[in-house]
Amino acid sequence: MTLNWTSKEYFASLICRDDRANAALEMLVDDLHAAKDRTIRAFLCHSGSEDFLWGLVRLLGSDNARVAGNAAYILGTVAENELGCYRIISMTQACSPRCNTILIDLTNMLAFDDSESMMNAAGTIGTLAESAEGRAWMLKEDCxxxxxxxxxxxxxxxxxxxxxxxxxxxxxxxxxxxxxxxxxxxxxxxxxxxxxxxxxxxxxxxxxxxxxxxxxxxxxxxxxx
Structure with a gap:
């Protein structure tokens, strides 16, 4: 099966603030379903992966349940990888204001009417809580x-x-x-x-x-x- 990222460079669209980001989410979800490990490696090894991760964090706060749910699914799937989990947990220690919104955005998603978004948010929180560092971060969060x-x-x-x-x-x-x-x-x-x-x-x-x-x-x- 041909993966989207092998035929079209779309990872960078995750940092866009328009419909290109939504389309990139859909393609990334499809690629993770088709070849999870290979896609995660390609994503994390990309020179712009940190910016892409911050793009996903921003999209967690979208008012569009599908967009937010897809972002949660992708972050949770990336966090299943040891390096991916380390990178995401490291982001929670960053000075960026966005790092303070990760758990609250996932928490708000737990109350969405969209069942898939709720499931993805709960799964991502559970994955991030698997590591000692992830638990320590969550336990300090006000929300x-x-x-x-x-x-x-x-x-x-x-x-x-x-x-x-x-x-x-x-x-x-x-x-x-x-x-x-x-x-x-x-x-x-x-x-x-x-x-x-x-x-x-x-x-x-x-x-x-x-x-x-x-x-x-x-x-x-x-x-x-």
Missing amino acids: LNLTISHITNLLSSDNLWTSSNAALVLARLTISEEGCLKILNHDKSHTVLAMLIASLGTDEAGKYTSTVALTWCPHVVYCDA
Whole structure:
């Protein structure tokens, strides 16, 4: 199969502020579906890859659910690569004002009406929370309580991929003691526990992830109502 980036240089269009960026997103999503590892390598090895990543971060804040959802999907897929994850986490430490919008834009996406965007946002948050550096960054973000609230709401989603991604976020946050405390001190801590228990009866992936979250955060039942 011929990949878009092998026949047309479109990565640079990600930094455009018009419909060219949207078209580039669509082509990149298609290429990731067709040849994920090869496309990620080509993307990260490009001399302009840092600018392209910042372009994706900007597009996370788009009012267009498809655009924002595609940007989230691409960032999450790139973050599955060790170098890609390092590059994205490094961006959260940058001085650019855009670095402060990454989690809040993903969090806002969790409340979209578009189910695919919600699933992509939850998946990307879960992927970024897999590394210790990613968790440390998230735990310092002011919007984390809102993130936890939206993630908790998604545990009851009819879309099993979305609910599993949501449970995975909680499981990975609670790997650290600080993450457990964030959940325990959240005003929806009892709801989190109830939803995790309810999700034990869904699919095998969601059941496993919910079990892990409950294991890592064992004292949630003792929170005051």
